[in-house]
Amino acid sequence: MTLGLYGGSFDPPHRGHVELARRAKEELGLDPLLVLVSADPGHKHVDTPADVRLRLARAAFPDDQVVLDEFPRTVDLLRAHPEWNDPVFLIGADQFRDFLSWKEPDEVLRRARLAVATRPGFPREELEPVLSHLEHPERVLFFEIEPTPVASRQLRERLSDGTEVDLELPPAVGDLIRSEGLYKA
Numbered sequence: 001m002t003l004g005l006y007g008g009s010f011d012p013p014h015r016g017h018v019e020l021a022r023r024a025k026e027e028l029g030l031d032p033l034l035v036l037v038s039a040d041p042g043h044k045h046v047d048t049p050a051d052v053r054l055r056l057a058r059a060a061f062p063d064d065q066v067v068l069d070e071f072p073r074t075v076d077l078l079r080a081h082p083e084w085n086d087p088v089f090l091i092g093a094d095q096f097r098d099f100l101s102w103k104e105p106d107e108v109l110r111r112a113r114l115a116v117a118t119r120p121g122f123p124r125e126e127l128e129p130v131l132s133h134l135e136h137p138e139r140v141l142f143f144e145i146e147p148t149p150v151a152s153r154q155l156r157e158r159l160s161d162g163t164e165v166d167l168e169l170p171p172a173v174g175d176l177i178r179s180e181g182l183y184k185a
Contacts, residue, residue: 119146
């Protein structure tokens with residue numbers, strides 16, 4: 001069994017997040033998948049409280065374990081869990097372009113393999129400079145997902161304007177947002 005780790009702010013979780021997780025489980029044989037909702041992301045400001053984002057993520061990933069990640073940096077999370085035996089940490093290609101700016105990226109790769117989701121036509125040459133600076137580039141795996149042209153930031157803006165976004169959200173997430181009146185201006 002290979003443990004998959006999928007972290008993020010999930011503000012809100014959308015179909016792109018769900019598709020990335022589904023495809024990674026299918027392609028890489030991840031079982032179980034642990035979805036980690038960042039309580040306080042070290043790389044960006046989040047207005048939506050962590051407990052709300054946790055409920056939304058649980059609605060988006062009903063078949064996976066969803067927990068709150070109290071560590072702002074991935075390497076600190078991995079250090080806190082030595083019992084995880086060579087897990088696979090999922091990220092998107094856009095995040096991987098910034099991987100060298102993470103806290104101790106080579107230590108992250110010593111403690112976990114990275115699985116990077118790319119879209120068809122994504123220029124792999126944009127990722128080569130990152131790979132060339134890593135001590136263990138062989139610990140980076142790539143898998144392809146269908147493009148999902150949606151971002152949480154855009155969804156928050158559209159939700160606050162009252163624009164319909166049901167096609168971009170898992171149904172249970174949309175229901176929860178409506179029932180709790182989340183993301184309204």
